[in-house]
Amino acid sequence: MTLRRSMLFLPGSNAAMLSTAFVYKPDSIMFDLEDAVSLREKDAARLLVFHALGLPVYKDIETVVRINPLSTPFGLKDLEAAVRGGADIIRLPKTDSPEDVHQLETEVERIEVQCGRPQGSTKLMAAIESASGVINALAIATSSPRMIGIALAGFDYVMDMQTERGDGTELFYARCAVLHAARAAGIDAFDVVFSDVNDEAGFLKEVELIKRLGFNGKSLINPRQIELLHNAYAPTEEEVDYARRVVAAARAAEQQGLGVIALNGKMIDAPIVNHARRVLDRAQASGTRK
């Protein structure tokens, strides 16, 4: 089970953070070559990320590189650095249509051949940051077998919608659209960053909402948010106990050749059993909620 609860953003130009971020143990580390890097440092960040990807400490953690859009002078160079450096996943910003992903995929295939990397080993994810992107979310999510997820990027999206961040109402449709597209495509869905790192209560309230909606996790901008997020996503002891009983009942029914599973007199169907197995997997990977 690949847990993708936390995707920690790191500015690609910051040597110290690139060298030490693994200690915070996010599920994925995202080296940012886009918004977090000034125009004059794009070349430096690209090389820093290229070399940081080769550090042994990043062999056991999923690495993501957010490149600049391919329509900019930086995008293709970023992609060369990321694929050749060994990034697990390329995050494409400002994805408006499946054609954006197709263009990225073509370039990734070419670079993999040129640098001798196994074909198909570079996975992709798309960040949706506009009304067009939200409308095309399903087509984007299903645009390539390399796609592992789609992420909603809140700031650009609310700007495009001519509104601003508030209590979450402004993101409700986009969150649901992105999430449904991801689930229909069988890939992961990531929620927006929560930028006020000092507002733990607000962060946890948003995490509770997106967890209930069904998101796999969130993009994060501060390591302090990792433990809070992981704990909120961990199942409770009660949930684990119930999941154990559901799975045991399913096993017993299977051994007895029964088509119907019952627990405490209530019928349990396959989706509930599958959910229970996911709860146990998550508990095994992350422990129970503190």
Add this chain to the structure above:
Amino acid sequence: MQIVKEALAGTLESSDLMVKVAPSSDGTLDVVINSEVMRQFGAQIEKVVRETLVRLGVVEGLVVVEDKGALDCAIRARLQTAVMRGADCRDLDWSILS
């Protein structure tokens, strides 16, 4: 790669380094390394710097490294950036950067 102008890369923050390159006035290659961890890692830092310059084909110029405890990967990246800026080189040859 020939250094044709002065160039800088990096910062003086902890775990980073600042690299300055300049054209040579007499056709020689001069490397100056200052580091907070010179006593423990000076030899390793110089090895990384020299190897990187060889791979970049830099045979003359002045290279000044102010190290603040950077990892080898950061040393390679900052040095490559400074040299490429100093050489006015915009197209990367990835085979010499690994």
